[in-house]
Amino acid sequence: PARDHLPAQRRHRKSRPEHQRRNPRRAPQGAVVGPPRDATRGVAVERLPPTGPPLPWRAGAAVVHGWKPGSGFLNYRWEGYSEALLLYALGLGSPTHPLTDARFPAWTGTYQWENLYGIDFLYAGPLFIDQFSHAWIDFRGIRDRFMREKHCDYFENSRRATYVQREYAIRNPRGFTGYEEDGWGLSAGDGPSTPRQRVAGRRQSFYGYAARGVPWGPDDGTLSGPAVLSSLVFAPELALPALRRMLARGGEVIRASGYNDTVHAGPPVVGTAKGARASGWVSEGSFGLDQGMIVLMVENFRSGLLWRLLRDSVPIRTGLLRAGFRGGWLAEDAHR
Structure with missing residues (x-):
């Protein structure tokens, strides 16, 4: 069939x-x-x-x-x-x-509901998981059965996941350069591909392309700029300072083709990898999937355009209702 x-x-x-x-x-x-x-x-x-x-x-x-x-x-x-x-x-x-x-x-x-760093949330790991569906569907205030039982919604869950990412970077359990309050954003993306090197007193592998996540990894010290920008709708109070910090420390993350995929702040020994700089590494790629997410999420942050358009999609409304979503704009639309 x-x-x-x-x-x-x-x-x-x-x-x-x-x-x-x-x-x-x-x-x-x-x-x-x-x-x-x-x-x-x-x-x-x-x-x-x-x-x-x-x-x-x-x-x-x-x-x-x-x-x-x-x-x-x-x-x-x-x-x-x-x-x-x-x-x-x-x-x-x-x-x-x-x-x-x-x-x-x-x-x-x-699903796997977790409490990490005192934050209750639906665990995913890589930050893109908490972002992709939200580029299209406005999950603010609408809940399925799972989220009703948790007194949460998927939008709020993504906000919490963003805070978990920042807290992980602050604690920096693996001792990577550049992880701090405004240095976070582990997600799927490119990365340096080099032999194992010594970082913070231990041998560290570098994974090339990987779906990096917190707190259980994989993590090789590579941060995703698109993941930070795509967090604007959930936590602008975290995303904007992180964006400014990334631009200040790595001016090469912006190019004509878009925002570079990922950056690695150090150490300089990573210089054997393609994309290496005097200190650290910057992805040579600007990938369409990431650039598209940036455009969609920035526009949703600015005007909510994509969210408004999808509200008028009969298949989307039907799918959400069949999945058990209730409340929020679904309830408002039902009484138009």
């Missing part, structure tokens, strides 16, 4: 990298915000990506990560809090291939 939803010219292609398979599931989120009569929007709503055929052995389980021509569904599922919040909203609201009602509680049943 999944084969029927693939264009003929792609049915026989070899498998694609994981990020290429997953990212198209996010793409329709942008398309559904077009004007009501826009042809592209109509096609996007009609062709929202299916999350797989309704096979009995998959009933009630969390959604699988993807599907490969020739080998079928991947063995991994979306379990644990992640950017899949966006995927479930789209999947539940699809007018043509909706998820079953059991899928969302099957996912939230894998």
Whole structure:
């Protein structure tokens, strides 16, 4: 059945990298915000990506990560809090291939609620997880069953996660240069790839590209500028000082193509890595996914534009309601 939803010219292609398979599931989120009569929007709503055929052995389980021509569904599922919040909203609201009602509680049943540094929150690790879905959907004041039980919402949870990131940097358990009150932002991104080196009296590995997170890592002293900028909507009182500090200490983080992906403040021995500077390392890349997040989150901080547009999306409202979200603007819209 999944084969029927693939264009003929792609049915026989070899498998694609994981990020290429997953990212198209996010793409329709942008398309559904077009004007009501826009042809592209109509096609996007009609062709929202299916999350797989309704096979009995998959009933009630969390959604699988993807599907490969020739080998079928991947063995991994979306379990644990992640950017899949966006995927479930789209999947539940699809007018043509909706998820079953059991899928969302099957996912939230894998959540991990933590208390770190005296802060109660839904744990994720890398900061991008607390940001991606919020680029599109305004989660302020709307709650699913899980968040109602925790007396929280996903927006407030992201604010708390930002504070956890800063507190981790202040404590700096691994002794990295540049971690401080205004030096935080661990997320997925590029990083130096060098042999192990001595940092704070111990041997430290550098991971290249990695989904860095707190407090359990991975952490090699690399901070993400886009993660800081994308935190503006949640905690501007933290993000703006951190942004100023990053600009002051690493003027090369801004270039014509956008805000550089990541920076590593030191030590100079990292100079063997591509992207090295006299002290530390700066990513040579400005990646579209990160630059897009910056644009969307800054605009939401400035005007709430994307949030307002998504409120008018029938598939999004349907998906949120089917997931059990109530209150806030969902309740207000119901009484228009």
